[in-house]
Amino acid sequence: MRIKLFLPIFLIIVLLFPSCQKESPSNQNRVIVGISADPESLNPLFVLSFEEVNISDQLFLGLVTQKWNDSLGIVESAPMLAKNWNWNKDSTSITINLRKDVSWSDGKPVTVKDVIFSLDMYSDPDVQSRLYGTFENFYVDKNQHVIIDKTFEVLSPYKFIIKLNKKTAPSLFNIDFPIIPEHVYKGINRKNLVTEEKNIKLVTDGAFTLSSWNKNQAIILKTNKESFLYRPGNISELIFKIIPDYNSRLLQLKNGEVDIIDHIRSQDVEAIKNDSKLELKSIKGREYEYAGWNNIDPSAYREDQKIIPNKLFGSAKVREALSYAINKEEILNEFLNGYGDIATGPVAPIFKSAVDTNLKPLSYNPEKAKKILNEEGWKDLNNNGVLEKGNQEFSFVLNIPAGNLLRQFAASIIKNNLKAIGVKISIQTLEPSVFFNYLLDKKINAWIGGWVVPIPITLKPYWYSNFEQFKLNVINYKNSESDSILDKLDKSTTIKERNSLLRKFQRIVYKENPVTFLYWIDNLVAYNNRIKNIEINPLGYLHHSWNWSFKD
């Protein structure tokens, strides 16, 4: 009996023994990045989320790469597949020389054919790529498909000219898209590609190659030793380990099972700082949060597209009062531990030459808020603690998306702040996709939202008065002066001119308070300090990861 019992126990111990050797990155020349979700695709045609784009960028190269210039606060373009380039005099065409030493992972060379094919694919409506509809600076047909004959002039397999639409203001950002191999995709029915791409092996030209992808487990990239970006001694493997739970990610970082994680919560900052093997860096934000006040009456607009100022938030003075009444510093200090900046407008402070530093945040001043509201006719006539104007009581529902702890915290502070000036709010938590859907469909009056400012800075989709064309103007802000600035920005060619227009735009928005800008959020990244040469900047923490190496 005892032997019978002992035997299975012995077998279990023997079976488990080898697995007790913990998987640790420190044993190998590899870096393990903890990420929260498995990508849906790594094909540059279809990658959608930040994480997908980040991983795909390690595998596929563009003509140019972006570099962050911290002293000027601007993004600059640097050569990648394009060895050099020349703009013509009026910046409507660019002559590009490609590197001749780049090959696809199947050994075929990267040539002009691949560049032309890539642009053709990205802009083809049948392909349904993630970049479809974004080539307005090129010559396109009525379906937004780039007209290849009109756009490209091939001078040799490694030299070509791209002609851009003369009516627009093109820049190097317009040609910054990952190049895909023509020989892999040319025979495939483009209409079926969206559902069949997963069966096609990824043929890459980047600093890494895809070694394996175990769904929902890990993506293993190996250094491409044939790449011109390869440097002996740098990391040999970059692994993305999928760990959905934040606490598990943090635990594994401390335990040495992963090397890097981002979006560290402020309450964990001290523990990381006290850990001698970890380094904490904050990426100054391109992401801001705001309290959104619907500038128009949403139901009137939904019924017959009538634009009637919102009864509560239609007045710029009222919105200014609300901005004075909200204690942004408290939220920033209490929840974010100061890892962020109070926002004054939609241009992040990191864009040093574009941000208007003369605009100072409206500091917390409930007395001033009360006074403004009083001047606007909002008074507590029945002494119930809530302001009224005519029959209208100043009360509303503040919507927040579920699962966002920062917005939950901010909502409770805002509720108390506004109660103190006689504004009654109730908080409603909506499931994120419902929340976003309600915003797009103009179904809600007030909410806490957030945007990430794209690079290069793009404001039109969020602030232009044509609500039907620019659905992301969810607050329904309407201002002809700011519209004309946004139109001019589309056509401006010099950085100086752009920056001047951007500052002008910020001044208008600052005065009008279409929303209450809350704060720019830093992305806190923690990594094992055995890794060196990590570039942490607003372009992310994986930027140019092929340069990473290990301390001796």
Add this chain to the structure above:
Amino acid sequence: MNIDLLKVLLKRVLSSLIIMFLLISFMFVLLRLSPGDPSDKFISPQMSPELAAKVKESFNLNASIASQYESFLINVLQGNFGISYTYRTPVISVIGDYLPFTIIFALLSFIFQISLAFLLALLSVRKLDGFVDRAISKLSLVVYAIPSFVIGISLILVFSVYFRIFPSSGLASFDSASFSFFQKLSDYAGHMVLPLITLSLGGTAVFYKYLRDNMVEIYNKPFVLNLRANGVSERKITVRHIIPNAIGPLISVAGVELGVLFGGALITEVIFSLPGMGRLTINAILSRDYPLVIGCTFVAGMLVIISNFAADLLKTTIDKRLIKDMLN
């Protein structure tokens, strides 16, 4: 008896088909009525309204619910659950990636729960109200009351962080592709220990409680006293009489528990980064991936029905009289 069994089978198949039809129809209507639009995440800020409208159209959600439902039913009858919006591959193939793990994981957990519960119940009833019995009973209550995420995180802290015995997440090591068969087996086993314990402790406590109470009840029955009086050994009484009689009521509960396990173990899957049906279903719901939600619901429903049916069949092999009950 065989004809009776056949009748039971036919009756069950018919009722299962009706249940499945109602289940997926209910899910279909519920999803269409719930707010949120699956196409929203594919709308880029730079898209013109015409393009955005085209994207929305491509989801074919503009047609009336009745006509959508009609084409949905026709497709389902042909075994086609559609293409997942998120994964852009057929729903069946997406589920095929997640289901094998879930079934293996659920079965292992189920076996673990039943075995451990049995062992503990036997230990308890050896000396009723003794120290061991009281300790196990109290402990099982405590374990049942602790949320599984607390158990999971605690196990990781103890066995992965401090003692470094087991890996804290995932299904296999990064280098497992280069392992030999036995190394792979051991690697998988090592990765499964903590998730299995996390998933199984709660269920073990339930099974233990059922088994212990059933055993105590049977121990007090006159026929056991009779057997003892006739000099039958305690071991023989337990193995031949107590255990078979105690199992009966447990099987129904076990069928339900197995069905629940097949539906996915969301919390355990999230904590230990495991590719199971629970995570797949939740992500599908959150991203409004309608075809995938219905596919997951269908599979989970089928597994619940199958496991309950299996439990019923098992009961009939123990007590043949139950077939008549099932026919009625």
